[in-house]
Amino acid sequence: MPKKIKKVGVLTSGGDSPGMNAAIRSVVRTCAYHNIECIGIYRGYQGMIEGDFKEMGPRSVNNIVNKGGTILKSARSLEFKTPEGRKQAHENLIKAGIDALVVIGGDGTFTGGLLFNNEFGFPVMGIPGTIDNDIFGTSHTLGYDTALNTVVDVIDKIRDTASSHNRLFFVEVMGRDAGHIALNAGIGAGAEEILIPEEDLGLERLLESLQKSKASGKSSSIVVIAEGDKIGKNVFELKDYVEANLPEYDVRVSVLGHMQRGGSPSCFDRVLASRLGVKAVESLLEGKSNYMVGLQNDKVALTPLEQAIKGKTEIDKELLRVSDIMST
Numbered sequence: 001m002p003k004k005i006k007k008v009g010v011l012t013s014g015g016d017s018p019g020m021n022a023a024i025r026s027v028v029r030t031c032a033y034h035n036i037e038c039i040g041i042y043r044g045y046q047g048m049i050e051g052d053f054k055e056m057g058p059r060s061v062n063n064i065v066n067k068g069g070t071i072l073k074s075a076r077s078l079e080f081k082t083p084e085g086r087k088q089a090h091e092n093l094i095k096a097g098i099d100a101l102v103v104i105g106g107d108g109t110f111t112g113g114l115l116f117n118n119e120f121g122f123p124v125m126g127i128p129g130t131i132d133n134d135i136f137g138t139s140h141t142l143g144y145d146t147a148l149n150t151v152v153d154v155i156d157k158i159r160d161t162a163s164s165h166n167r168l169f170f171v172e173v174m175g176r177d178a179g180h181i182a183l184n185a186g187i188g189a190g191a192e193e194i195l196i197p198e199e200d201l202g203l204e205r206l207l208e209s210l211q212k213s214k215a216s217g218k219s220s221s222i223v224v225i226a227e228g229d230k231i232g233k234n235v236f237e238l239k240d241y242v243e244a245n246l247p248e249y250d251v252r253v254s255v256l257g258h259m260q261r262g263g264s265p266s267c268f269d270r271v272l273a274s275r276l277g278v279k280a281v282e283s284l285l286e287g288k289s290n291y292m293v294g295l296q297n298d299k300v301a302l303t304p305l306e307q308a309i310k311g312k313t314e315i316d317k318e319l320l321r322v323s324d325i326m327s328t
């Protein structure tokens with residue numbers, strides 16, 4: 001029989017994403033609903049090592065469902081990677097009477113949680129929070145939908161200048177290892193070409209495509225590039241390369257950067273966060289551990305943390321074809 005859970009700790013770790021606050025709120029209120037205590041752990045695993053804890057009642061999460069970032073703050077803790085750091089963190093949890101953890105973040109966060117469970121048998125449940133949508137076992141991570149909307153909104157604005165000045169814009173979006181943002185926001189914003197880490201388009205094809213679009217009568221274009229694309233040049237080198245090979249193009253670069261991680265979460269992310277928080281706490285209460293709660297075919301489902309960490313998310317190849325057809 002697993003130990004009855006009476007106090008749950010919740011933390012956010014790694015890169016922040018819109019919807020993390022809505023998830024914290026959901027965890028806190030689900031605990032209150034089931035008459036168990038909830039403790040907020042500040043600055044992720046670093047706060048666990050330093051005992052930076054605060055009791056959270058249902059009123060402590062008023063007015064945060066609409067807020068970007070994370071009220072619990074986030075950090076990437078190097079100390080938690082050491083056995084001494086984890087031992088200290090475990091001692092602090094025991095001292096505070098915490099008997100289960102909900103960790104909100106990406107694969108680094110889950111790796112930490114799994115290691116902690118393996119060493120101390122401590123119950124852990126993960127909620128996927130990253131704008132990159134690169135976590136296996138969920139169709140959507142928290143913040144991804146908001147980031148898509150942010151990117152599309154910004155590219156719409158860039159398009160005004162592109163079309164007024166007959167320019168070609170290279171817009172770099174986030175996604176170190178994953179092209180989900182680039183591919184979906186690129187289609188949504190009507191990009192001419194989309195460069196993603198999963199597919200090597202090749203420089204020649206890019207030049208051909210740009211030539212073709214000029215010849216077809218387009219006077220301005222937008223190319224969306226994921227920061228981790230495979231074309232072998234950074235976005236500024238790519239601009240120089242295209243200008244050297246296609247002098248008819250006047251190219252500008254916009255690197256969207258961290259603005260993509262901020263802002264008020266979309267309705268989709270708020271609802272998702274609320275659903276995942278409920279499932280995370282209730283799964284812990286049922287004695288489950290070492291799972292990530294995610295969305296599969298619109299239903300909330302559990303994936304073993306190990307699979308969520310190791311599994312690769314696939315891009316939808318059909319979207320590449322759709323993008324090609326749309327740029328005709």
Ligand code: F6P
Pocket residue numbers: 015016130131132174175176177227261
């Ligand atoms: O949240 C994921 C991500 O946005 C990546 O796409 C990006 O490379 C990275 O975070 C940058 O994070 P940071 O600035 O926190 O190192």
